[in-house]
Amino acid sequence: MSTDWVGPVATYMLGGLRTTIALCLITVVASTLVGIVLGTLSVIRSLPLELALRAYIEFWRGLPTVVSLFFIFFALPTIHVYVNAFIAAAVGLTLWASANIAEIVRGAIKSIPRDQFTAGAALGLGWLSVMRLIILPQALRRMIPPLVGMLANLIQTTTLAAVIGVLDVLEAGKQSVERLTLQTGNPHAIEVYAAILVVFFAICFPISQYANSLEKRLVV
Amino acid sequence: MSGYTFDPAIIWQNLPNLLGGLLLTLEVSLIGIIGALVIGIAGGAVRTFELPVVSGIVRVYVEFIRNTPFLVQLFFLYFALPELGLRLSGFTVAWVTLMIHGGSYNVENFRAGFTSTAAGFREGARALGLSPWQAFRYVTFPIGIRTAMPSVTNTCISVLKGSSLMVAIGFPELTDRAVSIVGQTFRVYEMFFTIAIIYLVVVWALSIVMHWAERRMAIPGFSI
Numbered sequence A: 001m002s003t004d005w006v007g008p009v010a011t012y013m014l015g016g017l018r019t020t021i022a023l024c025l026i027t028v029v030a031s032t033l034v035g036i037v038l039g040t041l042s043v044i045r046s047l048p049l050e051l052a053l054r055a056y057i058e059f060w061r062g063l064p065t066v067v068s069l070f071f072i073f074f075a076l077p078t079i080h081v082y083v084n085a086f087i088a089a090a091v092g093l094t095l096w097a098s099a100n101i102a103e104i105v106r107g108a109i110k111s112i113p114r115d116q117f118t119a120g121a122a123l124g125l126g127w128l129s130v131m132r133l134i135i136l137p138q139a140l141r142r143m144i145p146p147l148v149g150m151l152a153n154l155i156q157t158t159t160l161a162a163v164i165g166v167l168d169v170l171e172a173g174k175q176s177v178e179r180l181t182l183q184t185g186n187p188h189a190i191e192v193y194a195a196i197l198v199v200f201f202a203i204c205f206p207i208s209q210y211a212n213s214l215e216k217r218l219v220v
Numbered sequence B: 001m002s003g004y005t006f007d008p009a010i011i012w013q014n015l016p017n018l019l020g021g022l023l024l025t026l027e028v029s030l031i032g033i034i035g036a037l038v039i040g041i042a043g044g045a046v047r048t049f050e051l052p053v054v055s056g057i058v059r060v061y062v063e064f065i066r067n068t069p070f071l072v073q074l075f076f077l078y079f080a081l082p083e084l085g086l087r088l089s090g091f092t093v094a095w096v097t098l099m100i101h102g103g104s105y106n107v108e109n110f111r112a113g114f115t116s117t118a119a120g121f122r123e124g125a126r127a128l129g130l131s132p133w134q135a136f137r138y139v140t141f142p143i144g145i146r147t148a149m150p151s152v153t154n155t156c157i158s159v160l161k162g163s164s165l166m167v168a169i170g171f172p173e174l175t176d177r178a179v180s181i182v183g184q185t186f187r188v189y190e191m192f193f194t195i196a197i198i199y200l201v202v203v204w205a206l207s208i209v210m211h212w213a214e215r216r217m218a219i220p221g222f223s224i
Helices: A007-042 A047-062 A065-078 A086-110 A115-122 A126-166 A169-184 A189-218 B006-051 B053-068 B070-084 B090-115 B117-129 B132-169 B174-185 B190-215
Strands: none
Touching: A007 A047, A007 A115, A007 A126, A007 A169, A007 A189, A047 B053, A047 B190, A065 A086, A065 A126, A065 B132, A065 B174, A086 A126, A115 A126, A115 A169, A126 A169, A126 A189, A126 B070, A126 B090, A126 B132, A169 A189, A169 B070, A189 B053, A189 B132, B006 B090, B006 B132, B006 B190, B053 B090, B070 B090, B070 B132, B090 B132, B090 B190, B117 B132, B132 B174, B132 B190, B174 B190
């Protein structure tokens, strides 16, 4: 059994893995920022703002993520924004993930009893001070475990970029299998896809275990 | 959006095709959801009883599936299994992947339901002289599945939405059909507007059914 195929395929897939990691980093940073801002805005009691936030959250969470990715990918050119699949995937994933993160942040802030706002106000603190000194420090602790869990979810979901043609680790694997089939007649699909599964497991398992332990520590 | 006019007639022209896709979406999702419930209840019970060996196997299954991307699992079943001589149709791969995926989440949902809330009741049942199996059958199980309902509902919805990923293996469900229509006609907004509405309606319908089931199952005067 020849193993000559392993070297070139591994090199090609490592290139794909680099794209996957870049996509993860961009989406994690962008969606965390957008999600935290939107989630925090939800404490402001203003009907139009609340409706707009709900619409954003429900829409991007309710749609299957791959549908959002396709939509962004196909729709951007109609408004004369010509970007490659990588940017389209980053935008689509950020919309989906930021909606989830906004919901987590909103839930954590709402879980702090409203009385504490009143108590803070009674002590003479302004709205911003109440948020900064009383509400957010508590809410932050409650939102960390689901946020870490979301991180593992997001890393896995970046593979959807392959569906719109981004050359990530999955697409690189798929192309390698197709090339091997043509060149040698042996696709080696088992090894290639098993390798991708192992890589993701090695990254996501520790993260989700950490999220679980954080959650348990919080319950007490 | 210069140069693009939204043409509702395009929607009507393609609606029969899209609804045919919706039918396949619903079929694979329904089989997947039912399979995931069976796996979830059985696996959840095994994990609750901490049966030697089997419980470990279930844990490995759950952790492995939950920590690897759904799409890669799908590709493995569709592209790699034929190498082992197991060639499955797109339809079979679709519901099997959804079932395995939903099942792994349901095992945790039901395990949480069986272990957390029902703990005091289970001890009570044992104190009354019920065998461990009887305590499970008459106490832990009926209360546990009720406790697990909200998270089980979420898993059902994610199975339904996950069916859209079958576009990656060319299985002609709703998303796949919309994407190929867009590929041929460039009617981006008409098609995605239509399937977005369809998905949102189906997801809402599913959550309404699940909440109805939850209320039907609720024990009067006993909120969990």
